[in-house]
Amino acid sequence: MRYSRQELFDKIGKEGQNLLKKSKVAVIGLGATGSSSAELLARAGIGELILIDRDVVELDNLQRQALYNEDDVGNVKAEAIKNHLGKINSEVKVRALVMDLDYKNINEIKADLVLDCTDNIETRNLLNEYCHKNRIPWIYSGVIGDNGLVLNFTGDYCFNCVFDNIKPELLGTCDTRGVLNTIVKVISGIQVNEAIKLLTKQDYSNEMLYFNISNNKLEKYKVKKNNKCKVCNSIYDYLDGKKGNDIVKMCGRGVYQVKGRKFDLTKLRLEGKLTKYCLINKDFTIFNDGRAFIKASSEEKAKSLYSKFIGN
Amino acid sequence: MKIKVYLEEKDKEEFVEIDGFKVKDVLDKLNIDSGIVIIANKDNELVTNDYILEEDEGIKIIPVISGG
Numbered sequence: 001m002r003y004s005r006q007e008l009f010d011k012i013g014k015e016g017q018n019l020l021k022k023s024k025v026a027v028i029g030l031g032a033t034g035s036s037s038a039e040l041l042a043r044a045g046i047g048e049l050i051l052i053d054r055d056v057v058e059l060d061n062l063q064r065q066a067l068y069n070e071d072d073v074g075n076v077k078a079e080a081i082k083n084h085l086g087k088i089n090s091e092v093k094v095r096a097l098v099m100d101l102d103y104k105n106i107n108e109i110k111a112d113l114v115l116d117c118t119d120n121i122e123t124r125n126l127l128n129e130y131c132h133k134n135r136i137p138w139i140y141s142g143v144i145g146d147n148g149l150v151l152n153f154t155g156d157y158c159f160n161c162v163f164d165n166i167k168p169e170l171l172g173t174c175d176t177r178g179v180l181n182t183i184v185k186v187i188s189g190i191q192v193n194e195a196i197k198l199l200t201k202q203d204y205s206n207e208m209l210y211f212n213i214s215n216n217k218l219e220k221y222k223v224k225k226n227n228k229c230k231v232c233n234s235i236y237d238y239l240d241g242k243k244g245n246d247i248v249k250m251c252g253r254g255v256y257q258v259k260g261r262k263f264d265l266t267k268l269r270l271e272g273k274l275t276k277y278c279l280i281n282k283d284f285t286i287f288n289d290g291r292a293f294i295k296a297s298s299e300e301k302a303k304s305l306y307s308k309f310i311g312n
Numbered sequence: 313m314k315i316k317v318y319l320e321e322k323d324k325e326e327f328v329e330i331d332g333f334k335v336k337d338v339l340d341k342l343n344i345d346s347g348i349v350i351i352a353n354k355d356n357e358l359v360t361n362d363y364i365l366e367e368d369e370g371i372k373i374i375p376v377i378s379g380g
Contacts, residue, residue: 118380121376124378144375144378144379148377149377166378171377179379208358221352222356224358
């Protein structure tokens with residue numbers, strides 16, 4: 001009964017619905033696109049969701065990160081989403097992981113399909129290598145301002161074939177350029193629609209779909225494999241730990257994520273709100289996995305503050 | 313060589329005169345860092361900065377989107 005309207009759609013039918021029920025999808029990043037895509041997948045009846053995010057809900061997220069509400073502010077996103085999805089569709093098995101994806105823990109992603117809903121190129125590079133090596137299809141999505149894109153990677157070419165010379169430090173962010181919640185919904189819808197097509201064995205897009213919501217223009221760009229691509233030639237610099245940073249500037253927030261050793265949060269002599277996963281005050285968010293978000297003007301300052309207040 | 317350039321971000325088209333014959337020459341002329349854009353040729357195919365252009369060919373300069 002729950003999926004009757006979806007099963008009536010002839011491209012899905014009962015057979016397609018069963019395929020969705022047997023599928024396991026990982027959603028990496030539970031911000032704007034991620035929270036929306038996770039919700040759509042749950043409502044569509046995906047069998048199992050693995051949800052991964054490193055962050056907590058903030059007030060300014062609520063403008064575009066649709067599944068959260070005011071009660072979630074200060075909570076880790078992965079847990080908050082899991083709670084909400086449990087009330088939307090209790091039939092979906094949800095595994096929520098509070099972590100920053102890196103080459104040491106990426107093996108947690110054991111799924112039929114991965115949805116990229118991250119906010120940085122570094123993680124996408126890592127994801128690309130992992131999915132290429134393990135032959136897992138994945139779908140890249142991105143939004144900023146009034147623009148967004150979706151691109152499927154199923155083996156013919158990879159992310160590095162297209163984006164190998166990108167300078168992440170020069171790219172605009174939601175903090176410098178802003179982002180409309182409307183483009184978030186459109187891009188999430190396209191991403192999940194492509195996911196459903198892939199999982200139900202329909203024809204899917206092999207082009208980069210680029211949409212501008214101000215002029216309602218959708219462009220489709222053809223993608224070719226680059227025969228010199230390192231990843232397509234099985235060279236995995238991110239997966240091997242040769243690239244990637246222990247200190248990361250968070251998407252346009254004047255906040256740095258510093259990684260250190262795991263510790264007991266209750267033993268820290270810092271004021272703040274203590275939860276199961278983190279301690280939050282106005283200057284820090286410290287996670288029990290050893291990560292800290294620190295307000296700082298530079299990487300060096302962030303490292304220095306980490307050492308001063310948290311230790312080495 | 314004269315090249316027609318469509319700037320996706322501004323939804324604007326302009327003509328650019330370049331001395332060379334590659335995409336990177338167009339980016340240099342427009343003072344656009346190649347690390348923040350990808351390029352599509354006249355057939356809407358994504359191409360590299362070393363793609364060789366023809367006279368009056370049109371290209372599209374598309375901003376890379378990393379936000380989510």
